[in-house]
Amino acid sequence: MSRLLDRLGDLRLFLDAAQLGSFSAAGRKHGLSPAAASACILRIEAALEARLFQRTTRRLRLTEAGETYLSYCRQALELLEEGEHSLQREQRELSGLIRLSAPSDLGRNALLDCLDRFGAEHPGVHFSLSLNDTLADLIGDDIDLAIRYGQPADSSLVARQLAASRRVVCAAPSLLRRLGTPTHPRELAGLPTLTLLAGHGAAIDWRYRENGEAKTLRLERARQSNDGEVLRRWALQGHGFAYKSELDIAADLRAGRLLTVLDDYFVEPAPLHLLYPGHRLQPARIRRLIDFLLTEMAEAG
Structure with missing residues (x-):
């Protein structure tokens, strides 16, 4: 029976034969000889173990089983056609909700x-955007x-790099004029700093390298927040040194609102990744957004 479902051409031929009352006429519509058309119907009848047509020299008509099967065939083919039109419409005019976390x-x-x-290119697409600085549970949420x-630890996720970036220490020019520019990472321990809190409440480590060795700072005079944008605003206001992704503050660096310090020490890469479940079949709107973000964020980086 499963092999029969694969032979959609046979089902369409059966439908046409029932409507036209002739194997030969149905065969011509499908580019088949009368013998090939008749053989097609015989294959269906053999698979169903039922006679679908009463054949005489004068006419061709459906049996009771044929009438029943015709009704199901018509519904199945109409549903398939509706599905094809729906997919084609979705490809042309993207629509639906996309849930993002960033x-x-x-x-x-x-x-x-x-x-x-x-959204301007695809007005039928709508977004639900969740903003936080901890990794969301893509499946549960x-x-x-x-x-x-950074690189996700969850191997079930597909990770596509959007842009290269690194972690830097930055501060407002006003703060550097007031406190001076540190010459070694250890000096930051005695200066006002702005630290991001992870989801479990612990502060994100400030990592640097010295003589090829990875080291971590212990900070004492730190303002803390679980919101990276709050840290950025505090840094702009001169409240302290912040440990930020260079990509997040790119516009501030270009405008001179923030300056980086200790660049020879803070070299840890922090590439920006787009993550999604690897086992899901993505709708067209999501596939198109993935391609769009890969292009746009790479250019922004």
């Missing part, structure tokens, strides 16, 4: 601009796409 400052700035441009810095 870091707070990136989401409020660069990502919002990208989503606005995508029903998230379609997540954007995060």
